[in-house]
Amino acid sequence: MRYISTRGGMTPQPFCDILLGGLAPDGGLSIPEIYPHFCLDALKKLSTLEYRDLAFAIIHHFVDDIDHPTLQKLIDKTYTAEVYCNGRDPEVAREITPVLKLENNLYIQELSNGPTLAFKDMAMQLLGNLFEHVLHERGEQVNIVGATSGDTGSAAEYAMRGKKGVNVFMLSPHGKMSPFQRAQMYSLQDKNIFNLSVKSFFDQCQDIVKAINNDAEFKAQYKIGAVNSINWGRIVAQVVYYFKGYFAVAKNVGDPVDFCVPSGNFGNICAGHIARQMGLPIRKLVVATNENDVLDEFFKTGKYRPRSIKETFETSSPSMDIAKASNLERFVFDLVGRDSTRLAALWQSVEKGEGFTLPSPDFERMSHAYGFVSEQSSHAERVAHIREVFEKYGVEIDPHTADGYKAAKAHRDPAVAMVILETALPAKFEATMVEALGRQPARPEHLQGIEDLPQHSEVLEDDVEAVKQFIRQQLD
Numbered sequence: 482m483r484y485i486s487t488r489g490g491m492t493p494q495p496f497c498d499i500l501l502g503g504l505a506p507d508g509g510l511s512i513p514e515i516y517p518h519f520c521l522d523a524l525k526k527l528s529t530l531e532y533r534d535l536a537f538a539i540i541h542h543f544v545d546d547i548d549h550p551t552l553q554k555l556i557d558k559t560y561t562a563e564v565y566c567n568g569r570d571p572e573v574a575r576e577i578t579p580v581l582k583l584e585n586n587l588y589i590q591e592l593s594n595g596p597t598l599a600f601k602d603m604a605m606q607l608l609g610n611l612f613e614h615v616l617h618e619r620g621e622q623v624n625i626v627g628a629t630s631g632d633t634g635s636a637a638e639y640a641m642r643g644k645k646g647v648n649v650f651m652l653s654p655h656g657k658m659s660p661f662q663r664a665q666m667y668s669l670q671d672k673n674i675f676n677l678s679v680k681s682f683f684d685q686c687q688d689i690v691k692a693i694n695n696d697a698e699f700k701a702q703y704k705i706g707a708v709n710s711i712n713w714g715r716i717v718a719q720v721v722y723y724f725k726g727y728f729a730v731a732k733n734v735g736d737p738v739d740f741c742v743p744s745g746n747f748g749n750i751c752a753g754h755i756a757r758q759m760g761l762p763i764r765k766l767v768v769a770t771n772e773n774d775v776l777d778e779f780f781k782t783g784k785y786r787p788r789s790i791k792e793t794f795e796t797s798s799p800s801m802d803i804a805k806a807s808n809l810e811r812f813v814f815d816l817v818g819r820d821s822t823r824l825a826a827l828w829q830s831v832e833k834g835e836g837f838t839l840p841s842p843d844f845e846r847m848s849h850a851y852g853f854v855s856e857q858s859s860h861a862e863r864v865a866h867i868r869e870v871f872e873k874y875g876v877e878i879d880p881h882t883a884d885g886y887k888a889a890k891a892h893r894d895p896a897v898a899m900v901i902l903e904t905a906l907p908a909k910f911e912a913t914m915v916e917a918l919g920r921q922p923a924r925p926e927h928l929q930g931i932e933d934l935p936q937h938s939e940v941l942e943d944d945v946e947a948v949k950q951f952i953r954q955q956l957d
């Protein structure tokens with residue numbers, strides 16, 4: 482399998498090169514030349530596999546340059562009941578992403594039982610092991626520059642801490658994450674972890690990451706890599722749990738199943754789109770947003786209008802406070818028939834801050850051919866839905882998953898199974914959980930009192946040069 486850029490300016494590359502390279506050299510995103518396809522018989526065979534074998538059966542199609550036994554070993558080491566345990570019964574933990582039935586044809590797929598209590602661990606733990614392997618083979622090192630709105634940062638730092646040949650420079654929006662999220666990241670003392678608290682929102686942190694990646698000289702000199710979902714390695718690992726969730730709820734392989742996904746940077750649901758392109762019988766992909774509803778507007782009107790800082794809100798589902806969704810570029814590339822010239826022109830408008838409006842019939846094809854629909858949620862609805870799910874089903878869901886629950890209800894067909902992807906655990910967002918349920922959410926024993934640990938971060942202006950200067954100071 483070779484990878485090309487959505488913007489057409491990259492000679493086809495093998496997996497390990499795009500894994501280390503992150504953003505494509507032309508500013509686009511790497512994407513496979515073709516998607517592997519599973520027919521019904523092949524899907525039936527996959528349906529019986531346990532998580533790690535399923536992961537190998539899917540991921541090996543995307544990776545030509547790691548031999549199969551090694552790839553299987555890296556996957557086996559990643560997807561264990563110990564890593565995705567979170568204090569649960571070992572039998573349940575062995576499923577890695579257990580599916581919880583709320584009522585007939587309504588399910589929640591648990592994705593947040595990894596070390597940092599968010600779905601990011603599902604891909605990030607594998608990425609950590611892949612990076613370590615490839616760097617060792619090549620005798621190289623990498624300096625990861627990433628952006629987080631709260632969960633990617635801790636997942637990346639826990640996956641990379643202490644790893645040989647890897648430093649992590651993680652940009653986070655100053656003062657905008659939950660106290661728990663902040664403590665998870667800023668209390669780490671590992672010498673290879675650097676937390677940069679940028680006086681702005683996630684989008685500006687992500688813009689800085691992209692600007693650094695687009696500076697070819699700096700990127701080469703400081704061996705810059707990426708762990709955000711702009712890195713294809715993240716997306717491919719996320720594809721696997723759609724298959725697992727599908728097989729858990731479909732009465733017969735081949736039946737349609739809907740997925741509802743709390744969305745921000747569009748990485749998670751982009752993996753659902755890829756799974757659908759690979760032949761998984763997903764009917765609808767429901768995009769759930771919070772008050773930062775740029776994606777909801779796009780799927781309802783065809784207008785993609787990334788927002789300015791002034792139009793970006795701080796909400797009670799803070800990890801989704803994203804007004805410019807990187808991975809939308811991967812989906813639109815497929816939507817426009819993989820026409821990289823057209824895609825590049827659309828994203829030129831995005832970069833100028835103008836955005837674009839999809840004409841007919843592209844707009845209609847988003848739902849008719851690709852199954853996308855959307856819904857947004859407000860704070861009051863979020864709180865009411867956390868309460869409703871607890872009162873009706875006895876299940877505590879976090880504010881992001883509550884946005885998903887609202888969207889799932891809005892687009893549900895009772896005759897079709899709907900899987901809501903859980904994206905984080907309530908422990909990460911105490912204030913909203915207390916507002917909804919009147920008590921503190923449960924948290925794992927080892928994370929009690931994490932907010933009281935000493936914290937360290939470097940506060941920086943929203944300025945690419947300031948970040949580059951910080952990186953130089955640490956590495957020169």
Ligand SMILES: Cc1ncc(COP(=O)(O)O)c(C=O)c1O
Pocket residue numbers: 599600631632633710743744745746747748749750800801881904905
């Ligand atoms: C808890 C949580 N929910 C939802 C999202 C949105 O996921 P994505 O950015 O992949 O759309 C994120 C972060 O991105 C998150 O951390």
Ligand SMILES: N[C@@H](CCOP(=O)(O)O)C(=O)O
Pocket residue numbers: 628629630631632633634683708709710711745746748800801
């Ligand atoms: N919600 C994320 C931000 C998006 O990050 P990505 O790595 O998935 O692109 C976060 O919590 O940091």
